[in-house]
Amino acid sequence: xxxxxxxxxxxxxxxxxxxxxxxxxxxxxxxxxxxxxxxxxxxxxxxxxxxxxxxxxxxxxxxxxxxxxxxxxxxxxxxxxxxxxxxxxxxxxxxxxxxxxxxxxxxxx
Amino acid sequence: xxxxxxxxxxxxxxxxxxxxxxxxxxxxxxxxxxxxxxxxxxxxxxxxxxxxxxxxxxxxxxxxxxxxxxxxxxxxxxxxxxxxxxxxxxxxxxxxxxxxxxxxxxxxxxxxxxxxxxxxxxxxxxxxxxxxxxxxxxxxxxxxxxxxxxxxxxxxxxxxxxxxxxxxxxxxxxxxxxxxxxxxxxxxxxxxxxxxxxxxxxxxxxxxxxxxxxxxxxxxxxxxxxxxxxxxxxxxxxxxxxxxxxxxxxxxxxxxxxxxxxxxxxxxxxxxxxxxxxxxxxxxxxxxxxxxxxxxxxxxxxxxxxxxxxxxxxxxxxxxxxxxxxx
Numbered sequence: 001x002x003x004x005x006x007x008x009x010x011x012x013x014x015x016x017x018x019x020x021x022x023x024x025x026x027x028x029x030x031x032x033x034x035x036x037x038x039x040x041x042x043x044x045x046x047x048x049x050x051x052x053x054x055x056x057x058x059x060x061x062x063x064x065x066x067x068x069x070x071x072x073x074x075x076x077x078x079x080x081x082x083x084x085x086x087x088x089x090x091x092x093x094x095x096x097x098x099x100x101x102x103x104x105x106x107x108x109x
Numbered sequence: 110x111x112x113x114x115x116x117x118x119x120x121x122x123x124x125x126x127x128x129x130x131x132x133x134x135x136x137x138x139x140x141x142x143x144x145x146x147x148x149x150x151x152x153x154x155x156x157x158x159x160x161x162x163x164x165x166x167x168x169x170x171x172x173x174x175x176x177x178x179x180x181x182x183x184x185x186x187x188x189x190x191x192x193x194x195x196x197x198x199x200x201x202x203x204x205x206x207x208x209x210x211x212x213x214x215x216x217x218x219x220x221x222x223x224x225x226x227x228x229x230x231x232x233x234x235x236x237x238x239x240x241x242x243x244x245x246x247x248x249x250x251x252x253x254x255x256x257x258x259x260x261x262x263x264x265x266x267x268x269x270x271x272x273x274x275x276x277x278x279x280x281x282x283x284x285x286x287x288x289x290x291x292x293x294x295x296x297x298x299x300x301x302x303x304x305x306x307x308x309x310x311x312x313x314x315x316x317x318x319x320x321x322x323x324x325x326x327x328x329x330x331x332x333x334x335x336x337x338x339x340x341x342x343x344x345x346x347x348x349x350x351x352x353x354x355x356x357x358x359x360x361x362x363x364x365x366x367x368x369x370x371x372x373x374x375x376x377x378x379x380x381x382x383x384x385x386x387x388x389x390x391x392x393x394x395x396x397x398x399x400x401x402x403x404x405x406x407x408x409x410x411x412x413x414x415x416x417x418x419x420x421x422x423x424x425x426x427x428x429x430x431x432x433x434x435x436x
Contacts, residue, residue: 013384014382014383014384014402015374015381015383015384016383016384016385016386017371017372017373017374017383017385017403018371018372019369019370019371019372019385020369020370021366021367021368021369021370022361022367022368022369022370023367023368024368027367051359051361051370052359052360052361057360057361058361060361060368060370062370
C-alpha cells in the first residue's frame with residue numbers, strides 16, 4: 001500500500017499558509033449568546049466583519065470578530081449604547097489598538 | 110439468491126449519457142446533503158448516502174460503468190439473474206453448489222447487487238486449496254474457508270474509530286437452511302484504505318468439527334464531498350477567482366477539527382497545494398496525523414459584463430505578464 005512519490009524528493013516543500021479557526025454564525029450565536037439577526041446588524045454597520053463574503057460563502061467569523069462582538073455586546077448591555085455610539089466606541093478602540101502597536105514597534109526599533 | 114437491480118443513474122439523478130463531470134457534480138451535490146459526516150440528520154442520511162456512494166463508485170469508474178451499462182441491457186434476460194460481468198468461467202461449481210456457498214453481508218455499506226456484480230468475488234467463500242477442495246471441506250474434518258468482503262467506512266469513522274454491526278447470511282450446506290450470524294466489528298481509528306480487518310472464526314464453518322475460517326473485511330473509504338484521500342493526507346479543492354489567485358485571499362476550508370480560515374498568498378498558481386500540517390487522518394496508533402492540502406483551483410468567469418470586459422481589456426494592455434515567454 002505504501003506509495004512513494006519520486007518527484008517529491010526534488011520538489012520544494014509545499015507552502016504552509018497561515019491558518020486560524022473559523023466559526024459559523026450558528027457557532028458564534030451559541031458561544032456569544034447573541035441572536036443571529038443582531039450579528040447581521042453589526043456586520044451591516046461595519047462593527048464586525050465576517051471572514052469571507054457572506055453572499056458567496058456563507059457567514060464565517062474568526063476569533064477577532066468574536067472578541068469584537070463580545071466587547072460590543074458588553075457596551076450595549078452595560079451602557080445602553082445605540083449603534084451610532086457603538087460605532088464611535090469601536091473606532092476609538094481600533095485607533096487605540098493601532099497606536100499601541102505603533103508605540104510597541106517604536107520601542108523595539 | 111436473486112438480487113434487486115439498482116438504477117444508479119436514477120440514484121444520482123443523471124441521464125445515461127451523463128458526462129464524468131455531470132456525475133461528479135451530481136455526487137458532490139447529493140453527498141453534501143446526505144454524507145453522514147456532514148448531514149444534520151445522520152440516521153436518515155446514512156442509508157441514502159450508501160446508495161449514492163455505491164452509484165458513484167460504479168459510474169465514476171469507466172470500467173465499472175461500462176460493465177454496468179452492459180448489465181443493464183441484459184438484466185434478467187429469460188428471467189435468469191446474469192453472471193457478474195467479466196466473471197464468466199470463474200466458477201466451475203454446479204449452480205446448486207454455488208448457491209450453497211453464497212454469503213450475503215449486511216452492515217458493510219454495500220448492497221447485494223454491488224457485492225455480486227462489482228465486488229470482484231467479494232462476499233463469497235474462498236477455497237483454501239483451490240476449487241476442487243470445496244466439496245470435500247465439509248466432510249473431511251477440514252477447516253472452513255476464509256471469507257472476504259469489503260466494509261465501507263466514512264472519513265469520520267476513520268478519524269475516531271467505530272464499531273459496526275455486521276450480519277452474515279449464508280446457506281448451511283448440511284441443512285440447506287439460511288443462517289444469519291450477527292456480530293460487532295471494531296474499525297480502529299486510522300484504518301487505511303485496503304487494510305484487512307480479521308474477524309476470527311466468522312468465516313465458513315469447518316467440516317467434521319474442524320475450526321471455522323476467518324472473515325476478512327477490507328476497508329474502503331466512502332467518497333467524501335469535501336476531501337480526496339491519499340494515504341493519511343486529505344486534499345480539499347478550493348475554487349478561486351483569477352484576481353483572488355493573483356492578489357491573495359482568505360478562504361474558509363473544512364477540516365475534521367472544524368472550519369479553518371486559510372490565508373492564500375498572492376500569486377497562488379493553479380493546482381498549488383498548500384499544506385496545513387496535522388489536519389489529515391490519523392496515522393496508526395501513535396497519534397500522528399497526516400496533512401490537509403488546500404488545492405487551488407482557479408476558475409475563469411464564463412460570462413462578463415461590459416464593465417468587467419473593459420477592465421480585463423485595460424489589464425491586458427497594462428500588464429507586463431507574458432505566460433509564453435520565449436525560452
